[in-house]
Amino acid sequence: MRIRFILAPALLGFLILTLLVACGSTSTTTSTEKQQSASDNEVHMTTNDFVQKSITIHKGESITLIADNAVPHYISNGTWNNGSAKPKAEAGAPTANNITINGNSTGKLGPFNTSGTFQFYCTIHPGMNLTVIVQ
Template sequence: MSKKFLVTLLLVSTLIVLLSTLAIALSSCGESSGPQTGNPPTGKNVVHMGNNDFLQSSITIRKGESITLVADTAPPHVITNGSWEGSTPKASKESGAPTVNDVNVNGNSSQAIGPFTTAGTFHLYCTVHPGMNLTVIAQ
């Protein structure tokens, strides 16, 4: 009697685990059709910018793809290879990085950067806004 109960309990909990796994699989499947995923298709590599920052600190793309920077607000941004180290801007272009030299992204507009034809980790920053760094990982 007790053993039968335990077996039933085991079966029911297994069923619950299977159902929740299915639910998670279905919901993540729905998310993957959105623009921001770990393995995005070409043209979906969008990074938004606020008044004085990137809304995400890094983005992972496939080698050969470009990114699109979108200024969500009015202040313009000027993007260059390198990064802010504290309050000091350090212009620096990694080997294999696309040249990004004072690319203007006007307020409420967008600008493509790239393509990133070499696998690696690349740094971009906004010369206008201290600390506004973006890391692009091409793989």
């Protein structure tokens, strides 16, 4: 009699443990998804500029560039300096050679696998610069 009372909760405990392990593997997937969304690093673009002039991200992450209206943008390594385009790729910078972001759509910049400060510009919009700081 007593043994059954002890065994039944033990069996129940085992079942709960099995369920928890099963749920645990599901929540691992969820935390991976969270990590991905946390590293979305969105930068919006108006008709002729980045909404923010710089963004700080972690090593290994990428940036999602978002055109908020119908104007397309072409992103390359370098910067606008006093109205002149200055193409330049820093050591360790991901290559951006006129990455085309059509109007009302998105594009990816990266991944950034090296720490440092990297400059990007839109080749058709003078002054449209973005600084990416990778930590």
